[in-house]
Amino acid sequence: MKIKFLSSLLILALFTVGCEEDNTPDIVINDNSVVNNTGGGGSNGNGNGTEDLFGFITEDRTLDPNITYRLAAATFVDEGATLTIPAGTVIEAEPNGVQNYIAVLRGSQIQINGTASNPVVMTSAATTPAPGDWGGLVILGQSTTNLIDPGTPDDLPTSEVGQLPYGGSIPADNSGTISYLRLEYVGGALNGTQELNGLSLYAVGSGTTINHVQVYQCSDDGIEFFGGTVNVNNLAIVDAEDDSVDWTEGYTGTITDVYVLQTLDGDSGFEMDGFNTDFQNSGGFVSIPTINNATVIGSGDNSRAFRLRAGTGGIFNNVVIQDFGRGVVVEDDTAGDITSDNIPTDLQFTDVSFTGVSEEFLYEDDFANASPPSQADVIGGDAGNATGTDIDTWGAGWTLGIN
Numbered sequence: 254m255k256i257k258f259l260s261s262l263l264i265l266a267l268f269t270v271g272c273e274e275d276n277t278p279d280i281v282i283n284d285n286s287v288v289n290n291t292g293g294g295g296s297n298g299n300g301n302g303t304e305d306l307f308g309f310i311t312e313d314r315t316l317d318p319n320i321t322y323r324l325a326a327a328t329f330v331d332e333g334a335t336l337t338i339p340a341g342t343v344i345e346a347e348p349n350g351v352q353n354y355i356a357v358l359r360g361s362q363i364q365i366n367g368t369a370s371n372p373v374v375m376t377s378a379a380t381t382p383a384p385g386d387w388g389g390l391v392i393l394g395q396s397t398t399n400l401i402d403p404g405t406p407d408d409l410p411t412s413e414v415g416q417l418p419y420g421g422s423i424p425a426d427n428s429g430t431i432s433y434l435r436l437e438y439v440g441g442a443l444n445g446t447q448e449l450n451g452l453s454l455y456a457v458g459s460g461t462t463i464n465h466v467q468v469y470q471c472s473d474d475g476i477e478f479f480g481g482t483v484n485v486n487n488l489a490i491v492d493a494e495d496d497s498v499d500w501t502e503g504y505t506g507t508i509t510d511v512y513v514l515q516t517l518d519g520d521s522g523f524e525m526d527g528f529n530t531d532f533q534n535s536g537g538f539v540s541i542p543t544i545n546n547a548t549v550i551g552s553g554d555n556s557r558a559f560r561l562r563a564g565t566g567g568i569f570n571n572v573v574i575q576d577f578g579r580g581v582v583v584e585d586d587t588a589g590d591i592t593s594d595n596i597p598t599d600l601q602f603t604d605v606s607f608t609g610v611s612e613e614f615l616y617e618d619d620f621a622n623a624s625p626p627s628q629a630d631v632i633g634g635d636a637g638n639a640t641g642t643d644i645d646t647w648g649a650g651w652t653l654g655i656n
Contacts, residue, residue, distance in 0.1 A: 289328065290314055306344065306355075310334055318342045318371075323378065324353050324387065327415070332360035335429065340371040345378035346387030351414055351441045351449045354388030357428055359395055359419055367433030367465070372651040377438040384494055384517070385472030388414070388449040389439035394428045395421035396458035398480025399503035399528050399536030412455055412479075413447045419455035424482045426458025433465045433651055440473035440494075450474040450499070451490075457483040459506065467491065467652045470517070474524075478504040478542075486510055487647045491654040492517045496524035497549075500540050501563070503528060507543040512644040514550045514654065521557045522549040522577070527564030527590050534564070534590060541566035541599045548641030551577035553609065559602075564590025566599035573641030576609040583631060584617045593618075593626050602632040606639035 289308040302319070307326040315337040316322060324346035330336045336357070338344075346353045355375070357363045367373040377386035393412065398420040400410040409418040439451040451468030456479060464486040468475040475490030480502035488511045490497035497513040513522045527539030544567065549558045555578035561567060562584035574580050581602060585591050592600070593616070607613045614628035648655050 310336055313337070315339070316342050321345060323347065324355065326353060327388075328355045330355075330357045330361040330363060332358055335362040335364060337364040337366070338373050339366055340368045340373065340433070342373050344375045346375065348377050348379040348382070348386035350385060351388035351443055354391055354414070354449055356391040356415060356417055357393065358417060359393045359421075362427065362429035363392065363431065364429050365431045365434050367651075369433060369465070369649070369651050372433040372435050374435045374437065376435075379438070382438040384438055384470045384492070385441040386438040388441060389436055389451045389453065389471070391415070391417070391449065391453040391455070392428050392457050392461070393417050393419035393455045394457035394461065394481060394483070395419075395423045395426040396456045396481045396483070397422065397424055397503060397505075397536070398456045399534050399538050400480070400532060402535040403537075412453070414443055414449050417455075420480060421456065423458055425460040427460030428457050430462040431464070431466060432462070435467045435469060435651065435653065436471075437469045437653070439468065440471035442473065448473050450477045451493070452476045453479070454481055454483060455479045456502075457481040459483055465647070465651070467648075468493065469653045474499040477501070478506070480504055482506050484509070488512070489644065489648055489652050489655065490514070491652070493519045495519060496521045498523045499525070500542060500565070501526040501529050502540070503536060503538050504540045504542050507545065509545045510642040510647060511544065511547045512642050512648065512655070513548070515556070516552050518552060518554065519556065521560040522551065523559045525559070525561045525565040525567060527566070527592070530563050530587060539564045539566060539590060541568070541595070543568045543570070544572070545570045546640075546642040547571070548573045548575075548644065549577070550575045554578055557582045558610070560584070561592055561600065563587045564592055564595070566595035568599070569602040570604060571639055571641065572602060572605045573639050574605065574607050574610055578611045579615050580607050580610045580613040581605075581631060582615045582617065583626060585622060586617070586619050588620070591620070593622065596626050596630055597633075600631065603634035604636065604638040605632050605634070606636045
């Protein structure tokens with residue numbers, strides 16, 4: 254998992270490493286080691302031009318909203334470059350699974366400037382699109398991750414797909430701005446260990462602005478935070494086939510106004526780890542983010558709305574949970590990083606309502622805790638105060654599949 258920081262010339266090999274299990278069939282990634290700062294022209298038959306995106310963007314580039322862009326292969330925004338995407342721009346990815354994705358490398362930026370009436374849309378070019386048609390958006394920052402050993406700070410971890418370096422010691426690192434972005438038919442895996450989510454945030458810093466993002470129909474997690482300190486506002490995840498929101502590696506940002514709807518037999522609404530248990534907590538800290546205003550709706554099966562494990566903390570305020578087999582599940586599963594030790598200071602739910610939930614709270618213990626936490630220890634406040642997020646207001650006009 255850990256290598257020294259690589260230049261783009263070495264990254265071109267696109268070797269991969271794995272972190273988690275998945276049953277998605279193997280997909281072969283091809284080497285697309287070319288510079289693509291301008292693209293190629295053409296016509297889509299509607300009077301608008303078309304251009305291909307692939308390879309490396311090595312200097313500042315602004316896309317044209319009057320052009321439809323075809324994501325022909327993996328595309329990388331190289332260190333020092335900025336990719337700007339104006340409101341109304343559409344990028345259509347060839348349905349080649351995780352061979353096609355956009356990665357914003359460590360030290361580069363992306364500026365996505367959508368609006369409620371004119372969002373930026375990244376979608377599938379398939380005639381009949383489906384989850385997993387393409388790999389999604391990956392951002393690699395220079396903020397913190399507990400995979401980095403303080404004794405060897407230059408020994409950087411790498412992403413699950415592409416072996417792209419990330420992380421550092423700049424909590425306020427700035428990878429750009431994302432505003433009003435819809436990611437459709439995304440996610441997938443190379444094999445059982447190497448996955449891409451709809452939006453993958455690797456050690457992204459708090460200087461980055463992310464608001465009004467939807468991930469629609471994703472074959473893996475909707476959004477995953479691999480460490481980092483970035484704050485996200487107005488996040489909608491609809492129809493993720495795995496978890497909707499996932500974090501690990503010591504993520505400590507704030508997510509405000511998040512809407513989750515799982516109708517494709519997804520796994521957990523939120524799956525949360527304090528660190529990556531495939532490796533170790535080298536940094537000595539765990540994930541403790543804050544979640545404000547969340548509505549999490551399941552499909553009525555035995556999945557979990559919130560699964561907290563591997564020593565994670567989390568402060569959750571104003572939560573609506575609907576139609577899950579299990580509501581809040583706390584797991585003490587990792588020696589040395591006991592999740593329930595965070596209760597109540599660093600792990601607490603306040604103002605939570607349950608509707609159609611078979612088991613509101615569940616504690617799972619691998620270590621015979623003599624004083625297991627109760628529901629009252631973890632969930633406080635008043636259920637009558639729980640309103641969740643007002644998706645009908647902030648999601649109007651630019652999201653898909655919102656009931």
